[in-house]
Amino acid sequence: MANYSSATDVDKLIKKLIGAHHTNLHGLEIRAVFVDKAQRHRNKVVQGTASIIRGVPAMLALGETNSEGLQIGLVTIARSEWKDMDASARERLVDHELCHFAIEFDDQGGRKLVLVDHDITEFKAIVARYGMSETDAK
Secondary structure (H helix, E strand, O other): OOOEEEOHHHHHHHHHHHHHOOHHHOOOOEEEEEEOOOEEEOOEEEOEEEEEEEHHHHHHHHOOOOOOOOEEEEEEEEHHHHOOOOHHHHHHHHHHHHHOEEEEEOOOOOEEEEEOOOOEOOOHHHHHHHOOOHHHEO
């Protein structure tokens, strides 16, 4: 079972990057945690993930008394990877994970946090042979 811990260094970097590049996320609860060991997905190391916590778990995490409309963007970083990264690689990883968060508006004008997929999808071999195409960027 994975072990999680607070990630105050990542939280500071999140604040910095929201101010510089992700101003659409300003005022929303975006938090970070470390997971002790990186997972693998399709034989690749997963350095970080982005997810959204809503409802009762968000209510408990925020110390609120009502779960209606509560949401937390959660950035999870593999500590086993983080410890070997330089400052530039760390910033790139956190910036990447923040790019997964977007905002949708409800009928009352409230902001709802949603997850988005990567903008570019292509195999390295195809890019090496043909370069990037316009259809690679969704």
